Amino acid sequence: MNMHNLRQLQLHSQASSSHPPDPGDTSAAAAGRWAAKLLRECAAAVAEKDSARIHHLLWMLNELASPYGDREQRLASHFLQALFCRATDSGDRCLRTLTSVAERSRSFESTRRVMLRFQEASPWATFGHVAANGAILEAMEGEPKLHIIDISNTYCTQWPTLLEALATRSDEAPHLRLTVVVTTGAGDSVVREIGRRMERFARLMGVPFEFCMVGALPRLAELREEALKLREDEAVAVNCLGALRRVSTDERGAFVAMLRSLQPKVVTVVEEEADFSAGAGDDFAGCFDECLRFYTLFFEMLEESFAATSNERLALERECARALVGVLACDGDDGAAGGDSERRERATQWCERLVQAFSPAEFSDDVVDDVRALLKRYPAGWSLLPARAEVPGLYLTWKEEPVVWASAWKM
Amino acid sequence: MAGDATSKALQQVPYQDSNPPPVKKKRNLPGTPDPDAEVIALSPKTLLATNRFLCEICGKGFQRDQNLQLHRRGHNLPWKLKQRSTKEPRKRVYVCPEKSCVHHHPSRALGDLTGIKKHFCRKHGEKKWKCDKCSKRYAVQSDWKAHMKTCGTREYRCDCGTLFSRRDSFITHRAFCDALAEETARLSAAASGISCVTSVGVGGGYHLAAGGPMRSSNLVQHLSSIFKPVGPAGAESTVDHGGLSLWAAGQGPQGSDVSVGNHTGLSDLHPLGALHGSANLFGDPFASCLNPQQLDYQLSCVYGNKVSPSSSGDLTGPSAFSSAGCMKEASGASHNLPAVSVPSLYSTQHQQPSLPAPDMSATALLQKAAQIGVASSEVVPSFLGSLDPKCSSGLQAGEGSGKYDSFFALNPTAFSAGFSPNSINDVPFLNQLQIFSARQHVPQNQKDDAEGGQTRDFLGVGVGVQGLCPPSIHGWI
Numbered sequence: 001m002n003m004h005n006l007r008q009l010q011l012h013s014q015a016s017s018s019h020p021p022d023p024g025d026t027s028a029a030a031a032g033r034w035a036a037k038l039l040r041e042c043a044a045a046v047a048e049k050d051s052a053r054i055h056h057l058l059w060m061l062n063e064l065a066s067p068y069g070d071r072e073q074r075l076a077s078h079f080l081q082a083l084f085c086r087a088t089d090s091g092d093r094c095l096r097t098l099t100s101v102a103e104r105s106r107s108f109e110s111t112r113r114v115m116l117r118f119q120e121a122s123p124w125a126t127f128g129h130v131a132a133n134g135a136i137l138e139a140m141e142g143e144p145k146l147h148i149i150d151i152s153n154t155y156c157t158q159w160p161t162l163l164e165a166l167a168t169r170s171d172e173a174p175h176l177r178l179t180v181v182v183t184t185g186a187g188d189s190v191v192r193e194i195g196r197r198m199e200r201f202a203r204l205m206g207v208p209f210e211f212c213m214v215g216a217l218p219r220l221a222e223l224r225e226e227a228l229k230l231r232e233d234e235a236v237a238v239n240c241l242g243a244l245r246r247v248s249t250d251e252r253g254a255f256v257a258m259l260r261s262l263q264p265k266v267v268t269v270v271e272e273e274a275d276f277s278a279g280a281g282d283d284f285a286g287c288f289d290e291c292l293r294f295y296t297l298f299f300e301m302l303e304e305s306f307a308a309t310s311n312e313r314l315a316l317e318r319e320c321a322r323a324l325v326g327v328l329a330c331d332g333d334d335g336a337a338g339g340d341s342e343r344r345e346r347a348t349q350w351c352e353r354l355v356q357a358f359s360p361a362e363f364s365d366d367v368v369d370d371v372r373a374l375l376k377r378y379p380a381g382w383s384l385l386p387a388r389a390e391v392p393g394l395y396l397t398w399k400e401e402p403v404v405w406a407s408a409w410k411m
Numbered sequence: 412m413a414g415d416a417t418s419k420a421l422q423q424v425p426y427q428d429s430n431p432p433p434v435k436k437k438r439n440l441p442g443t444p445d446p447d448a449e450v451i452a453l454s455p456k457t458l459l460a461t462n463r464f465l466c467e468i469c470g471k472g473f474q475r476d477q478n479l480q481l482h483r484r485g486h487n488l489p490w491k492l493k494q495r496s497t498k499e500p501r502k503r504v505y506v507c508p509e510k511s512c513v514h515h516h517p518s519r520a521l522g523d524l525t526g527i528k529k530h531f532c533r534k535h536g537e538k539k540w541k542c543d544k545c546s547k548r549y550a551v552q553s554d555w556k557a558h559m560k561t562c563g564t565r566e567y568r569c570d571c572g573t574l575f576s577r578r579d580s581f582i583t584h585r586a587f588c589d590a591l592a593e594e595t596a597r598l599s600a601a602a603s604g605i606s607c608v609t610s611v612g613v614g615g616g617y618h619l620a621a622g623g624p625m626r627s628s629n630l631v632q633h634l635s636s637i638f639k640p641v642g643p644a645g646a647e648s649t650v651d652h653g654g655l656s657l658w659a660a661g662q663g664p665q666g667s668d669v670s671v672g673n674h675t676g677l678s679d680l681h682p683l684g685a686l687h688g689s690a691n692l693f694g695d696p697f698a699s700c701l702n703p704q705q706l707d708y709q710l711s712c713v714y715g716n717k718v719s720p721s722s723s724g725d726l727t728g729p730s731a732f733s734s735a736g737c738m739k740e741a742s743g744a745s746h747n748l749p750a751v752s753v754p755s756l757y758s759t760q761h762q763q764p765s766l767p768a769p770d771m772s773a774t775a776l777l778q779k780a781a782q783i784g785v786a787s788s789e790v791v792p793s794f795l796g797s798l799d800p801k802c803s804s805g806l807q808a809g810e811g812s813g814k815y816d817s818f819f820a821l822n823p824t825a826f827s828a829g830f831s832p833n834s835i836n837d838v839p840f841l842n843q844l845q846i847f848s849a850r851q852h853v854p855q856n857q858k859d860d861a862e863g864g865q866t867r868d869f870l871g872v873g874v875g876v877q878g879l880c881p882p883s884i885h886g887w888i
Contacts, residue, residue, distance in 0.1 A: 112587050116580075116583065116584060116587065119580070119583065120580055126579070130579075157583055157587075159586075160582045160583045160585070160586035160587075161579050161582050161583060163586075164582050194587075197586060197587055197591075198586065200591060201585070201586035201591065204591070366546070366548075369541065369543075369546040370546045372543075372546070373542075373543065373544055373545050373546040374579070376543075376544060377577050377579075
């Protein structure tokens with residue numbers, strides 16, 4: 001494949017992204033996905049350690065990629081970075097730098113903006129929020145004192161609607177204590193500010209509220225019951241949204257067992273449907289393929305949900321880029337950068353782990369209806385897939401592909 | 412209990428206005444029945460039964476007495492039987508059979524049979540009817556129908572000015588909104604000054620400050636007391652200044668005619684708006700001195716959720732969220748106080764203390780990567796470069812090869828010789844990228860965060876449609 005062909009491919013894809021190719025035009029449609037082809041070839045070369053070929057393909061990708069271009073260019077750009085790190089064995093260092101850059105540029109303002117706009121544009125995150133909140137409210141019905149342990153990536157954007165529901169559901173709003181578990185990457189000061197906002201909002205809602213933070217945890221796997229300071233009279237709910245994947249693969253069993261020791265009334269688990277657990281070390285090509293599949297979907301979804309020049313979209317894509325470096329270019333599963341890994345697993349795999357300590361709590365019809373109503377408020381393309389026999393919970397699907405899985409568990 | 416003539420309803424005198432807001436119909440407040448009325452306690456089964464009125468001839472059931480009478484005519488009864496019993500109609504009130512309910516006690520009985528049936532069904536009945544848009548549930552079909560008409564058509568406005576079509580986004584936004592933070596901070600500061608003064612109170616309204624959980628009907632009662640004309644001029648001039656300045660037409664502390672003017676001014680604006688304005692009064696200024704329980708009920712007026720439609724006349728659900736908007740109108744329209752209140756409330760964006768810049772310039776990032784502890788400088792997200800496609804492809808054509816230039820140029824044989832990480836001077840790709848993009852950066856629009864929550868694009872204008880429509884509606888379309 002020479003540069004001339006590639007340029008043509010690229011022009012084709014740029015044209016086709018503005019005018020969707022008609023079904024008969026297969027060459028254009030195929031050309032629209034030039035990044036995947038190139039990237040796969042490069043990944044194969046990396047797996048085979050074919051230096052010359054790697055060099056050649058990296059150079060070509062470099063020519064075509066851009067984090068500010070269309071979806072193909074962005075995919076190419078971020079995967080290129082991960083592949084480069086893999087090829088040059090600089091994954092750990094790169095990840096460390098990327099993470100510290102992200103941490104330093106993170107602020108309450110920027111976090112809020114990205115999260116809220118993402119939730120406006122796409123139900124990717126809010127799907128999990130609505131399902132989890134519904135399960136929590138139903139499990140805690142009648143409890144006067146609630147303690148929600150929030151181990152998630154939501155930055156508390158999940159809780160305002162829950163607070164509102166608590167305030168309006170019953171005449172006497174229960175007392176709510178919210179403990180947010182922060183791993184150092186998330187930014188203590190940002191979470192503290194968020195906590196202040198939550199307190200104010202709860203006061204506005206008329207819900208007796210207490211905000212606690214468990215910070216300074218270098219890794220999620222190091223969370224212990226003592227840090228949570230549980231109280232006798234509280235009903236505990238554990239909210240794990242996008243959290244379990246941050247625990248290193250071999251510590252996940254112990255983590256689930258630790259959760260059980262908290263004796264929760266309900267555990268809500270929401271994870272993205274992808275399998276990165278194999279690890280780039282063992283099966284690079286396979287892991288790469290799965291990453292490509294998942295992130296292509298995600299980038300496609302971002303492209304359709306946001307304007308091309310959206311800052312928020314860029315911020316989210318950069319997060320993906322970091323995750324990619326961690327999954328593809330770092331062999332240590334504990335996210336050698338001293339933070340957490342991002343090795344996602346599929347619902348079936350999570351279920352295998354969770355049934356060791358919990359039993360599934362099905363979402364009630366009311367909660368499913370709530371989720372359906374939520375999806376109606378977003379543009380087309382999103383749908384719901386209810387639980388199958390082996391796998392409890394709900395899937396969110398994007399263009400028929402399951403992308404996010406939500407579930408609830410009890411003791 | 413049924414037919415017990417001696418069970419008198421508690422004496423409660425609703426406040427009467429001499430300058431009442433223009434309400435449609437004068438009613439007794441809900442759950443404050445005529446003391447001489449006969450109290451009837453019907454069973455749940457009776458209340459839920461849909462066809463209570465039975466024809467004695469054929470046994471056919473009807474929902475309403477009128478329908479039954481019409482039907483009976485069809486039986487060609489002899490004249491005598493057609494007449495209803497000549498018993499003098501005695502006023503009847505009904506209690507709710509649910510023991511834990513407020514309306515279980517005769518003093519809080521409801522005066523209307525339809526009312527008690529609806530109340531029982533709504534509060535204690537099974538919610539069979541469901542809106543498929545927002546999945547809100549209703550026990551009474553007419554409530555559900557009424558909701559379906561308005562669902563999805565309502566818009567919510569936050570104090571910061573952003574408009575929302577979705578309730579859940581509105582709530583989430585509100586929780587994080589700076590306007591909320593400023594408002595509660597300012598009002599809790601102001602409240603500590605007002606609280607002692609207003610306990611003297613205009614009518615019964617400010618008695619909220621004194622204990623006891625509020626019932627929604629009491630709240631309505633107290634709200635109507637706001638409009639009670641004030642007594643001696645001297646006393647309330649101070650009170651008016653302190654208490655009303657936050658939301659009233661912004662007249663100065665001048666005396667009773669002015670304060671009366673305040674009232675009518677407000678009530679002229681919009682009957683619901685006025686009520687909501689005062690609802691907000693309770694909600695916000697007393698945020699710090701009332702206990703959460705009371706705040707809960709007061710704010711339930713603002714959000715209109717707990718107040719059941721049957722009991723609170725004007726304060727019904729559909730208008731609930733307009734309260735924020737109404738308050739804005741109420742105080743914004745007639746406000747001319749020199750004091751801090753409104754300007755800081757509605758122009759938070761301009762008064763935002765400048766926060767430490769969240770993003771760093773490319774050069775600074777690079778320096779940081781090289782040495783630790785460099786202080787961060789002003790914000791420039793480095794990806795401002797390529798806005799138009801021409802520019803981006805230009806970047807690639809002209810400089811694309813330069814992105815990893817140092818790597819490829821310095822060590823053309825790097826790959827064949829084996830990989831040497833040092834060849835790129837330990838600077839990761841991201842920073843290299845940023846170096847190039849920095850050449851083309853446009854100074855960031857500092858008001859990015861502060862413009863009513865809208866995101867600006869790189870050139871400082873709204874991004875196409877997004878610039879015109881608030882972000883929330885974009886998600887809805």
